[in-house]
Amino acid sequence: MNFRVIAAISAFACAPVMAELAPHVPGELIIKLRGKGILRKKDLVGQYEKIGQSDLYKVTLRNQKSNLSQVIKELNQNDDVEYAEPNYIYTIGKPHISLYPPHKDYGSNGVTNDPQLGALWGLNNTGANEPGSSSRGVAGADAEVFPAWNLTRGSRQIKIAVIDTGIDYRHEDLRDNMWVNTAEANGRPGVDDDQNGYVDDIHGYDFANNDGDPMDGNGHGTHCAGTIGAVHDNGLGVAGVMADVSLVGLKFLSDQGSGSTDNAIKAIDYAIKAGVDIMSNSWGGGGASQALKEVIEKANRAGIIFTAAAGNSGSDNDSRPQYPANYDVENVISVAAHTAQNRLASFSCYGRNTVHVAAPGHNILSSYKNGQYEVLSGTSMATPHVSGALGLLLSYEGAMSPAQVRERLMATSEPAKAYRSRTLAGGRLSTINLLNDERPVRKEPNPNAWQTMRLQEPFESDHPYDVNVVANRTFQVPNAKYIRLVVKRFEFEERYDYLLIADSNGEEVERISLSGSDYVSDYVEGDTMKVTFRSDRSITKWGFLIEEIQYQ
Numbered sequence: 001m002n003f004r005v006i007a008a009i010s011a012f013a014c015a016p017v018m019a020e021l022a023p024h025v026p027g028e029l030i031i032k033l034r035g036k037g038i039l040r041k042k043d044l045v046g047q048y049e050k051i052g053q054s055d056l057y058k059v060t061l062r063n064q065k066s067n068l069s070q071v072i073k074e075l076n077q078n079d080d081v082e083y084a085e086p087n088y089i090y091t092i093g094k095p096h097i098s099l100y101p102p103h104k105d106y107g108s109n110g111v112t113n114d115p116q117l118g119a120l121w122g123l124n125n126t127g128a129n130e131p132g133s134s135s136r137g138v139a140g141a142d143a144e145v146f147p148a149w150n151l152t153r154g155s156r157q158i159k160i161a162v163i164d165t166g167i168d169y170r171h172e173d174l175r176d177n178m179w180v181n182t183a184e185a186n187g188r189p190g191v192d193d194d195q196n197g198y199v200d201d202i203h204g205y206d207f208a209n210n211d212g213d214p215m216d217g218n219g220h221g222t223h224c225a226g227t228i229g230a231v232h233d234n235g236l237g238v239a240g241v242m243a244d245v246s247l248v249g250l251k252f253l254s255d256q257g258s259g260s261t262d263n264a265i266k267a268i269d270y271a272i273k274a275g276v277d278i279m280s281n282s283w284g285g286g287g288a289s290q291a292l293k294e295v296i297e298k299a300n301r302a303g304i305i306f307t308a309a310a311g312n313s314g315s316d317n318d319s320r321p322q323y324p325a326n327y328d329v330e331n332v333i334s335v336a337a338h339t340a341q342n343r344l345a346s347f348s349c350y351g352r353n354t355v356h357v358a359a360p361g362h363n364i365l366s367s368y369k370n371g372q373y374e375v376l377s378g379t380s381m382a383t384p385h386v387s388g389a390l391g392l393l394l395s396y397e398g399a400m401s402p403a404q405v406r407e408r409l410m411a412t413s414e415p416a417k418a419y420r421s422r423t424l425a426g427g428r429l430s431t432i433n434l435l436n437d438e439r440p441v442r443k444e445p446n447p448n449a450w451q452t453m454r455l456q457e458p459f460e461s462d463h464p465y466d467v468n469v470v471a472n473r474t475f476q477v478p479n480a481k482y483i484r485l486v487v488k489r490f491e492f493e494e495r496y497d498y499l500l501i502a503d504s505n506g507e508e509v510e511r512i513s514l515s516g517s518d519y520v521s522d523y524v525e526g527d528t529m530k531v532t533f534r535s536d537r538s539i540t541k542w543g544f545l546i547e548e549i550q551y552q
Contacts, residue, residue, distance in 0.1 A: 021068060021069060021086055021287075022086070022088055022285060022286040022287035022288075023088065023089040023285060023286070023287065024068070024086035024087055024088045024089055024287060025086075025087040025088075025089060025260050026068075027060055027061040027063070027066060027068070028058060028059065028060050028061070028086070028087035028260070028262075029058070029059045029061070029068070029071070029072065029075070029084050029085065029086065029087060030051070030056055030057070030058055030059075030084070030085050030086070030087050030261060030262060030289070030291045031056070031057045031059055031075065031081060031083075031084045032055060032056050032057075032081070032082040032083050032084075032290075032291060033055060033057070033080060033081060033082060034079070034080060034081065034082045047059070047060040048060070051262050051265055051266060051291075052197075052265065052266050052269045052270075053197070053269070054265070054269065054295075056262075056265065056291055058087060058262045068086055071084075072084045072085060072086070083290050083291075085261075085289055085290060085291065086261075086287065087260050087261050087262055088260070088261045088285060088287030088289050088292075088323075089258055089259070089260055089261075089285060089287070090253075090258065090259055090260075090261070090264060090283050090284055090285040090287070090323075090324075091253070091257050091258045091259075091283060091284070091285060092164070092165065092218070092220045092253060092257040092258075092282065092283050092378075092380060093283075093284070093309075093311065093312040093313075093378060093379075093380065109124070111124075111146060111149070112232045112233045112239050112243075113233050113234075113235050114173075114230075114232060114233065114234065114235070114236065114237060114238055114239040115235070115236070115237065116237055116238050116365060116373070117238065117239050119131045119238070119365045120238060120239065120364075120365060121137060121142060121340045121360065121363070122142055122143055122145075122227075122359070122360030122361075122364055122381075122385055123142060123143060123145040123146060123239075123241065123360075124142055124145065124146045125137050125138065125139055125140060125141050125142035125340055125360075126139055127139035127340075130340040130362075130363050131363055131365050131375050132363050132375050133340070133363055135340070135341060136341075137339075137340030137341055137342075138340065138341055138342040141338070141340065141341070141342035141416075141428070142340075142360060143241070143359060143360055143385050143389060143428070143429045143430070143431050144414070144429075144430045144431050144432045144433065145241055145388075145389070145431045145432075147431075147432040148389075148392055148431040148432045148434075148435050149243075151392075151396055151432075151435050151436075152392055152395045152396040152435070153232065153242065153243035153244060153392075154229070154241075154242030154243050154244040154245050154388075154391055154392055154395045155244050155245070155395040156177075156244050156245065156246050157246075157395075158242070158244075158245050158246065158277050158278075158391045158394050158395050159179055159245075159246045159248055159274065159275065159276040159277050159278075160228055160229070160245055160246070160247055160248065160276060160277065160278045160279075160280055160387055160388075160391055161204075161248040161250050161267075161270075161271035161274070161276040161278070161279045161280065162221055162224055162225045162228070162247055162248065162249060162250065162280050162384075163250045163252060163264070163267050163268065163271065163279055163280065163281050163283070164216075164220055164221030164224055164225075164250070164251065164252075164253055164280075164281075164282055164283065165216050165217070165218035165219070165220045165221040165222075165251060165253045165254070165255065165257060166204075166206060166214040166215055166216035166217070166218070166221045166222075166249050166251035166253075167203070167204070167214060167215075167216050167221050167222050167225045167247060167249035167251075168215065168216045168219075168222040168367070168368075168369050168370065168371065169203045169214070169215065169249055170215075170371070171222060171226075171367050171371050172234070172236050172237065172371060173226060173230040173231050173234070173236055173237045173238060173367045174222070174225055174226060174229070174230060174231070174247065174367055176231050176234070177229045177230075177231055177240075177242075177244065177245050177246065177247050178203050178246070178247050178249070179203060179204065179246040179247055179248045179249075179274075180202060180203065180246075181194065181201055181202050181203070184199075184200055184201055184202045184212070185202045196273060198212060198270070199211075199212050200212035200213070203248070203249050204248045204249035204250045204251070204270075205249075205250060205251070205267070205270055206251040207250070207251060207252040207259075207263040207266045207267050207270075208251050208252055208253060208254045208255075208259055208263060209251075209254075214249035214250060214251040215251075216249075216251070216255075216369050217255035217369065218253070218254075218255045218256070218257055218369065219368045219369035219372075219374060220253075220257060220282070220376075220380065221249070221251065221253070221282075222366075222367050222368055222369050223364075223366045223367060223368055223374060223376050223380075223381070224280060224282050224366075224380060224381070224383070224384040225247050225249075225367065225384070226238060226240060226366035226367030226368075227240060227241065227364065227366045227381065227384035227385055227388060228240050228241060228242060228245060228247065228280060228384045228387050228388040228391065229241070229242045229243075229244075229245035229247050229388065229391075230366065230367055231243065237367065237373055238365060238366055238367065238373065240388060241384075241385060241387075241388025241389055241391070241392065241431070242388045242391045242392060242395070244395075245388075245391055248271060248274060248276055250267040250270060250271060251267075252264050252266065252267040253283060259283070261287070261289045261291060261292050264292060265291060265292060265295045268292075268295045268296065268298075268299060269295055269298075271299070271304070272295075272298060272299050272302050272304065276304060277304065277305065277391070277394055278304065278305045278306075278307065278387050278390055278391060278394075279299060279304060279305070279306045279307070280307050280383060280384050280387035281306065281307060281308045281309065281324060281383065282309045282378070282379070282380030282381075282383045282384065283309065283380070284308065284309055284310075284311050284322045284323055284324060284325055285322070285323060286320075286321070286322065286323065287323060288321065288323050288326075289323065292323070292324060292327075293324075293327050293329065296324060296327055296329050296331065296332065297329050299331060300329050300330050300331035300402055303399070303401060303402065304331060304402065305331050305333065305387075305390055305402050305405055305406075306324070306329070306331045306332050306333065306402070307333045307335060307383050307384075307386050307387045307390070308324045308325040308332055308333065308334055308335065308383065309322075309325060309334075309335060309378070309379035309380050309382065309383045310322060310325050310334045310335055310336045310337075310348060310349040310350065310351070310355045310379045310382075311325065311348075311349035311379055312337075312347045312348065312349065312378050312379055312380075313347070313349055314346060314347050314348065314349065314495055315349055315494065315495075315514075316349070316350060316351055316514065317334070317349050317350065317351035317354040317355055318351045318352060318353050318354050319514065321354070322349055325349075325354075325355070326351075326354055330401075330402050330403040330406065331402030331403075331406070333356050333357070333386060333390075333405075333406050333409065334351070334354060334355045334356050335355070335356065335357060335358070335359050335361075335379060335382045335383045335385075335386050336348045336349065336350050336355050336357070336358040336359070336361075336379060336382065336419070336422060336423055337358065337359065337360070337361025337362060337377070337378060337379045337381065337382040338358040338359065338360060338361060338362070338382070338418070338419065338428055339361075339362040339363075340360075340362065340363065342416060342418060342428075343418045344358060344418050344419060344422050345361055345362045345377065345379075347377070347378065347379075348361065348379055348382075349379065350422035350423065351422070351423070351424075352421055352422065352423070352424070352522075353424065354424075355422065355423045355424065356406065356409065356410055356423060356424050356425055357386065357409055357410060357413050357419075357423055357424075357425045357427065357428065357429055358382065358413075358418075358419045358422070358423055358425075358427070358428045358429070359382040359383070359385040359386050359428060359429040360381070360382060360385050360428075360429075361377060361378060361379055361380075361381040361382030361383075361385075362377045362381075363375055363377055364376055364377065364381040366381070385429060386409070386429055389409075389429055389431040389434055390405060390409065390434075392431060392434075392435060393405065393408075393434055393435055396435050397435075408434065408437060409425070409429070409434060410424060410425035410427075411425075411439045412430055412433035412434045412436075412437060412438060412439055412440070413425040413426070413427030413428055413429060413430055413433070413440075414427045414428050414429075414430040414433065414440060415427040415440055415442050415443075416428060417503075417507060417508075417509055418508075420509070420522060421509065421510045421521075421522030426442065427440070443525075445481065445482040445523060445552055446552065449552040450484075450550045450551070450552050451550065451551055451552060452486070452548055452549075452550050453477065453548065453549050453550070453551060454547060454548050455546070455547055455548065455549065458545060458546060458547045459473045459531065459544075459546040460543065460544060460545040460546065461533060461543030461544050461545075462543060463542050463543050464540045464541055464542055464543060465497075465533075465535055465540055465541070465542075465543040466535070466540065467535060467536065467537045467538070467540060468535060468536065468537050469533060469534065469535040470532065470533070470534055471532070471533040472530070472531070472532050472533075473530075473531050474528065474529070474530050474531075475528070475529045475530075475531065475549050476527055476528050476529075477527050477549070477551040478527055479527060480526070480527040480551040480552065481525065481526070481527075481552060482523045482524070482525060482526075482551065482552050483523060483524055483526075483527065483528070483529040483549060483550070483551045484520060484521050484522065484523040484524070484529075484549065484550050484551075485499075485501065485520070485521040485529070485531065485546055485548075485549055485550075486518065486519070486520055486521075486546070486547070486548040486549065486550060487499070487512060487516070487517075487518075487519040487520075487521065487544060487545070487546055488517065488518065488545040488546065488547050488548075489516075489517045489542070489544065489545045490512060490514075490515060490516055490517075490519065490542075490543070490544040490545070491514075491515040491541045491542035491543065491544075492512075492513050492514060492515065492535075492541055492543075492544070493513075493535075493536070493538070493539040493540070493541055494513055494514050495513055496513075496535075496536040496538065496539070497513065497534065497535040497536060497539075497540075497541070498511045498512055498513040498533075498534060499511070499512040499513075499531060499532070499533050499544060500531070500532045500533075500534065501521055501522065501524065501529065501530075501531055502524070502529075502530045502531075502532070503524040503525060503526060503528070503529070503530070504524075504526050504527075504528035504529075504530070506530060509521075509522050509523075509524050510522040515541075515542075520550070527551075529549070531546075
């Protein structure tokens with residue numbers, strides 16, 4: 001690498017950081033060189049380190065107030081650099097916590113002797129077993145795990161990397177399902193006995209603190225691990241989707257719940273070399289990293305599934321991407337969260353074209369740090385349900401390509417209106433369908449048979465609309481089987497102002513928020529559609545205009 005590249009790094013040392021960059025580590029870059037370029041210390045203004053055994057480098061600028069955007073722009077114009085990007089920060093988001101105890105003792109239902117199995121509505125929803133809630137659930141609206149256990153409860157041969165805040169590997173409900181690196185466990189302390197570049201990595205590795213102890217000081221990773229593989233029939237606590245599994249603890253998120261791209265890459269690369277079958281990733285953010293995408297593609301080539309939380313901001317990932325969930329790579333499976341009431345959780349991100357499936361993610365009881373148990377909510381909790389179900393699939397059927405697994409997961413999901421316009425699959429995880437490859441019939445309209453009807457009187461708001469507006473319109477097309485809207489234009493305050501589309505019974509099908517034009521809504525079955533516009537008492541925007549509906 002020649003000095004021209006480094007001159008670009010130092011040339012803008014006094015300019016402020018540009019605001020449009022997603023959250024990142026101040027003054028840090030990730031650089032990938034072209035060809036066989038060599039990065040020499042004498043060339044740099046600042047510090048650098050190689051990221052694992054890759055051709056990537058983390059560069060720390062000497063002046064932390066450098067204009068990172070301009071530095072990156074200059075670097076990306078240099079022939080010696082394939083790309084340069086910020087060292088983005090990813091987090092566990094803000095999981096909703098419901099302190100445990102207190103909550104009702106739901107018992108084990110006799111399926112296992114784990115005393116709180118009955119509180120795991122995500123595995124078996126009775127309609128009255130959601131911890132910390134007085135709301136009635138929908139019986140059967142769960143991941144359908146209990147019937148799957150008649151086919152398999154997993155295998156220690158299946159390795160799942162929990163890439164997170166670490167795992168409390170001493171936890172009574174997890175220790176027997178922790179992966180053990182026998183070379184290190186039987187070796188000498190302080191020595192890299194298996195010569196993989198990491199010392200004393202018995203149960204995984206801590207990339208946040210650069211040591212061989214992935215102990216969880218946050219609780220988030222331990223919670224995810226318990227949903228995947230809390231031990232069965234030990235007379236303690238809960239039970240995971242898998243009774244038998246090897247959990248690999250890979251900590252790249254600190255005890256405060258955040259971590260950087262370079263450490264995420266190291267964790268994924270470690271998991272690839274360890275030969276895991278699945279990587280479970282309950283973290284994310286808004287920074288699209290080419291370096292992170294490339295290591296996920298590397299995992300895909302190795303045949304490793306990559307589950308990822310869709311995010312907890314309640315927004316549409318089609319228009320506001322969350323990473324790593326939004327990477328268009330065959331092994332990435334993006335997971336939304338649903339409730340015990342068979343609805344998409346209010347906090348869950350969604351995406352008709354980018355989120356693959358929904359899974360239980362609200363009021364989920366699982367293991368927690370320091371040997372405890374806790375109830376959490378988030379797409380972070382939905383993701384390990386999918387990871388565990390896919391672990392059961394691989395235990396039952398053997399090796400499958402990530403593309404085959406993802407297609408099967410979506411095709412076997414249980415269809416429901418609540419997820420139809422929110423996920424690619426239009427349904428929620430069904431573990432028994434997944435194992436049996438049972439594909440529910442999806443009653444859908446013919447995409448080529450839609451007819452357009454222009455409204456005699458447009459349905460529209462004032463422009464701009466007022467506060468606290470509630471406006472209703474019912475559309476009927478006699479003998480129609482399906483109806484949908486064409487929204488000519490809309491501009492709303494995100495989440496708080498919206499168009500709500502419901503069927504003749506008032507059951508919600510879709511909420512339309514943010515802004516857009518010529519938007520075609522999800523459909524309702526039957527000849528009647530109810531549409532409601534609502535605004536709150538704060539921000540007002542342009543509003544909406546509907547001139548046409550479509551039917552068949």
